[in-house]
Amino acid sequence: MADPSSYRPKPGQIPDSPGVYKFRDEHRRVIYVGKAKSLRQRLANYFQDLAGLHPRTRSMVTTAASVEWTVVSTEVEALQLEYSWIKEFDPRFNVKYRDDKSYPYLAVTLNEEFPRVQVMRGAKKKGVRYFGPYGHAWAIRETVDLMLRVFPVRTCSAGVFKNAARTGRPCLLGYIGKCSAPCVGRVTPEEHRELADEFCDFMAGRTGTYIRRLEKDMMAAAEDMEYERAARLRDDVGALKRAMEKSAVVLADATDADLIAVAEDELEAAVQIFHVRGGRVRGQRGWVTDKVENVDTSGLVEHALQQLYGEESGDSVPKEVLVPALPEDPEAVSQWLAGRRGSQVSLRIPQRGDKKDLMATVQRNAQQALGLHKTKRASDLTTRSRALEEIAEALGLDTAPLRIECFDISHLQGDDVVASMVVFEDGLARKGEYRRFQIKGFEGQDDVRSMHEVISRRFRRYLQEKERTGEWEEGPAATGAVPADPRAVAAQEPDEVPVPETAGLGTPAGAGVPVVSGASAEFGPAAPAPEETLVTEPAEPREDDGRPKRFAYPPQLLVVDGGQPQVAAAKRALDELGIDDIAVCGLAKRLEEVWLPDDDDPVVLPRSSEGLYLLQRVRDEAHRFAITYQRAKRAKRIRSSPLDAVTGLGETRKQALIKHFGSVKKLRQATIEEICEVPGIGRRTAESVAVALAAAAPAAPAVNTATGEIIEEDDGGSTT
Numbered sequence: 001m002a003d004p005s006s007y008r009p010k011p012g013q014i015p016d017s018p019g020v021y022k023f024r025d026e027h028r029r030v031i032y033v034g035k036a037k038s039l040r041q042r043l044a045n046y047f048q049d050l051a052g053l054h055p056r057t058r059s060m061v062t063t064a065a066s067v068e069w070t071v072v073s074t075e076v077e078a079l080q081l082e083y084s085w086i087k088e089f090d091p092r093f094n095v096k097y098r099d100d101k102s103y104p105y106l107a108v109t110l111n112e113e114f115p116r117v118q119v120m121r122g123a124k125k126k127g128v129r130y131f132g133p134y135g136h137a138w139a140i141r142e143t144v145d146l147m148l149r150v151f152p153v154r155t156c157s158a159g160v161f162k163n164a165a166r167t168g169r170p171c172l173l174g175y176i177g178k179c180s181a182p183c184v185g186r187v188t189p190e191e192h193r194e195l196a197d198e199f200c201d202f203m204a205g206r207t208g209t210y211i212r213r214l215e216k217d218m219m220a221a222a223e224d225m226e227y228e229r230a231a232r233l234r235d236d237v238g239a240l241k242r243a244m245e246k247s248a249v250v251l252a253d254a255t256d257a258d259l260i261a262v263a264e265d266e267l268e269a270a271v272q273i274f275h276v277r278g279g280r281v282r283g284q285r286g287w288v289t290d291k292v293e294n295v296d297t298s299g300l301v302e303h304a305l306q307q308l309y310g311e312e313s314g315d316s317v318p319k320e321v322l323v324p325a326l327p328e329d330p331e332a333v334s335q336w337l338a339g340r341r342g343s344q345v346s347l348r349i350p351q352r353g354d355k356k357d358l359m360a361t362v363q364r365n366a367q368q369a370l371g372l373h374k375t376k377r378a379s380d381l382t383t384r385s386r387a388l389e390e391i392a393e394a395l396g397l398d399t400a401p402l403r404i405e406c407f408d409i410s411h412l413q414g415d416d417v418v419a420s421m422v423v424f425e426d427g428l429a430r431k432g433e434y435r436r437f438q439i440k441g442f443e444g445q446d447d448v449r450s451m452h453e454v455i456s457r458r459f460r461r462y463l464q465e466k467e468r469t470g471e472w473e474e475g476p477a478a479t480g481a482v483p484a485d486p487r488a489v490a491a492q493e494p495d496e497v498p499v500p501e502t503a504g505l506g507t508p509a510g511a512g513v514p515v516v517s518g519a520s521a522e523f524g525p526a527a528p529a530p531e532e533t534l535v536t537e538p539a540e541p542r543e544d545d546g547r548p549k550r551f552a553y554p555p556q557l558l559v560v561d562g563g564q565p566q567v568a569a570a571k572r573a574l575d576e577l578g579i580d581d582i583a584v585c586g587l588a589k590r591l592e593e594v595w596l597p598d599d600d601d602p603v604v605l606p607r608s609s610e611g612l613y614l615l616q617r618v619r620d621e622a623h624r625f626a627i628t629y630q631r632a633k634r635a636k637r638i639r640s641s642p643l644d645a646v647t648g649l650g651e652t653r654k655q656a657l658i659k660h661f662g663s664v665k666k667l668r669q670a671t672i673e674e675i676c677e678v679p680g681i682g683r684r685t686a687e688s689v690a691v692a693l694a695a696a697a698p699a700a701p702a703v704n705t706a707t708g709e710i711i712e713e714d715d716g717g718s719t720t
Helices: 041-045 055-063 074-088 137-147 158-167 188-205 208-225 227-245 297-309 330-341 353-395 445-467 486-493 562-575 609-639 650-663 662-671 674-676 685-695
Strands: 021-023 030-036 063-071 105-108 118-121 129-131 257-264 268-276 280-290 320-322 346-348 401-411 415-425 435-438 514-525 532-534 557-561 583-588 594-595
Touching: 021 041, 021 055, 021 074, 030 055, 030 074, 041 063, 041 105, 041 401, 055 063, 055 158, 063 674, 074 297, 074 330, 105 137, 105 188, 118 129, 118 583, 129 188, 188 208, 188 257, 208 227, 257 297, 257 353, 268 353, 280 353, 280 674, 280 685, 401 514, 401 609, 415 609, 435 445, 435 662, 445 557, 445 562, 486 674, 557 609, 562 583, 662 685, 674 685
Parallel strands: 257 320, 320 346, 401 557, 557 583
Antiparallel strands: 021 030, 021 063, 063 514, 105 118, 105 129, 257 268, 268 280, 401 415, 415 435, 514 532, 583 594
16 A cells, blocks of 8 residues: 555645646556646645545555646646546546446438438447437337338348349338338439438427428328328328327427436446437436545536547537536536537526426436346345355465456367457456467467467566566566566567457547647656646557556466366466466366366366356356457458468459459469559559469369369459
């Protein structure tokens, strides 16, 4: 536990201006990010007597080992920079809202020539119009099914669309009148886009215009005695009204607002959001978070606004945002929201009328969500704690293994040998820390040798990180455990592949802030004085930038997928590196036996044991992750072509060559002058293509030994 006075800035070093600050721990990881109107006043609060600090704040400042800051010119820039850093560094002491599920949206792909209506989840894409989120995908499909009578927009996939265009026959929806069938030319692209725009207008809340127009056309058709057309229009009006009934009217027709409610206790907080568009509730979502920092309702609201609108723009940010409490600086937050939307945004607390009544409904939903979450989590925490305790007892560990790493080897008859590393912390998967390996130390099938190589490489990186941070006092480089030059390890092992986390880190420091001018200083036991800097673009990423390192944290328990041989190989790899404080075990698939190093008999956990269930989940996740990677590598190898070896030849020019000559076989027979005739292919590239194809030419035709048939090359260059 660090003493905050050891890294407290000297008097007068902290500027009295707006800015964003970061606390780092002894491993240079960013553990907390905050903003302030006055950095001097805010940071002084962290360095008072520990007895006067909130327990969460006390835990943060005693975990930290240094503090640094960046000065900005306005509170709006501070808000944006704080959001960017929280997304980038994922600090453990910041409140982070995460969806309890991926909500479905009704999406219209206006970025395509023929826009498509579909259900979409995940990150939003540019050029796509979104409506929602909805609680269930079936609710979207019911709404779309009703509206396709009036707005017959394309809903088919790209493959179905192309196949219909090729055959000249539309799909079933085209025959029954629920698609305008642009695939076969029944409507022009302009007419189809107009249908898509009308669909979007109706979903955006402009419903009265279309219903009145349809009713007028229905009456005119009846007067002209076109009774069949009048009946169809009547059914269309009914379908639109039923679609409107699925979202209740709660506010005036022109109201576009988001209502945010917060329910909290000392440890957790739940946030519920109702999205109102055109006076109707179009969607609902909610989050639950741990209160890992000392924050009140105003702070929770501000964090929720950052989470909701940090990646949004345009109409996705409503004209009005109703909250239970205003943020600490409502003017700055309103300006930030207005910048995201491109026009004025009203941020206020509803005081009376329908909006206050609806806010009470949202608040009740938040209370219920918090109660349900606490009920589920209590059971989940109990189960996971019991599982970790059972594992510790069965394996003779001093403490419960809070971090477990599991390794698995995957291959297909000795080809494309790969390995996986999965991480579980507190019994839960940490997918952002999964890693994949390619086995390159040897060729062929040898699971034991592969396991030894992977464990050696993983923990050699760990020792390298300890040496870099000064935690490894004995100098492992001198003993041969770690190369003296850290770059040597990177050069030897370029193939460990980090897996991006679904939450995503990815915003560079300072992203979203056009120009941030000010000071950036770091303080430790022997900290230099701060220097004035002008930051105009993100700095090059450094090893001490605070991001989670690739192999920086050791596990308390290392699990291998296999029996005694694999366990012995893992233990031998650790012994060779001088690591003796990590427990090792293996889980054999056949009888689900747990093997320990140097033990002739396995540990048999009861079939109903929570500890066994957890080990099985860890092992199965490692197997899934490894086999997914192995299949991807095999598929890529099968799809490979001799043209892949040509440096600088992209996919577009490869396709142009194949299209021009018809196949790789004919391309191999072409002269350099003939290759140069292909648009975009210069003489130097043509020479490289000829050399690559000549080197990859088979010595003799391949023959199917069962039939005697000569196997020809297909258009992609692989054999069939």
